[in-house]
Amino acid sequence: MDSFWIKIDDHYLNTVSPYMKMKVEKKIQSEPDRTHFVRMCPYCNNFYMLSMITESLITMGVNPKYCGICYESDPFYKIHYSLEKVRILHKLSVTNLSINENTTVEKVQRVLLEQCVVNLATGFEVFFRDIFAIGMNLKFVKNEHSLISKFYKESKNEFLNIGKMDRIFKEELNVDLKSLFNEEIYSELKIIMHKRHAIVHNNGLVDKKFLTQSGIECNLGKMIPISSEEIEKYLATAEAIVKIVKQMFDQLFFPYLKERIDTELYLLVR
Numbered sequence: 001m002d003s004f005w006i007k008i009d010d011h012y013l014n015t016v017s018p019y020m021k022m023k024v025e026k027k028i029q030s031e032p033d034r035t036h037f038v039r040m041c042p043y044c045n046n047f048y049m050l051s052m053i054t055e056s057l058i059t060m061g062v063n064p065k066y067c068g069i070c071y072e073s074d075p076f077y078k079i080h081y082s083l084e085k086v087r088i089l090h091k092l093s094v095t096n097l098s099i100n101e102n103t104t105v106e107k108v109q110r111v112l113l114e115q116c117v118v119n120l121a122t123g124f125e126v127f128f129r130d131i132f133a134i135g136m137n138l139k140f141v142k143n144e145h146s147l148i149s150k151f152y153k154e155s156k157n158e159f160l161n162i163g164k165m166d167r168i169f170k171e172e173l174n175v176d177l178k179s180l181f182n183e184e185i186y187s188e189l190k191i192i193m194h195k196r197h198a199i200v201h202n203n204g205l206v207d208k209k210f211l212t213q214s215g216i217e218c219n220l221g222k223m224i225p226i227s228s229e230e231i232e233k234y235l236a237t238a239e240a241i242v243k244i245v246k247q248m249f250d251q252l253f254f255p256y257l258k259e260r261i262d263t264e265l266y267l268l269v270r
């Protein structure tokens, strides 16, 4: 299950009023052999209840990771899928693939490593924009409304620049990303974004902007350095980032989501 499902169990029922607890228990009593979940989609704002036979669910490999109404995936699932793609590309880059005599093993490896960087950067951009837009929507917009597409549109292109992203999180959500991550994680994120920019906009060559802003020792007009070990390091850093952001999200924004779920569930069972 993704991060936006709540399982209706004793743990959850002990967080709501005794009246609501009684009403919910009465509703789910008719299907005692099933496990009940509720979800409020952070994107389309739809609320729904799902009753499942857990055993058969596991056997079938069903594990909902998206909204059953708008089909938008959870941001944590999206980033995990991006990292999985990077792992596949990285694995391919260490095999000795060559396509023809003009496309040497070295060239194939370089293209795959460049794509690892691009996928990492894009994955992070989408991840942080989703977290930002969902956080803003949960914290500042009334229960029955959603301004998520507005927050998402407003942050377009801004989150490819880590400095800008850091400032927006701080100013709008009072979240200090720089202090959440350590210095090393923060500067690795910056380097990934600088490298993506050079790959996408300048064929992976070091230009003046990259030379002065990336902080990496390199030569103007040469290819930006990317190594296989570096991608492995970024993947480990990426896992750490996702974990830290998940903790921050659960602590700061999940309570707003739970409040919405409680209200909707109350309206359903009263």
Ligand SMILES: [Zn+2]
Residues within 6 Å of the ligand: 041, 042, 043, 044, 045, 046, 067, 068, 069, 070, 071, 072
């Ligand atoms: Zn949805």
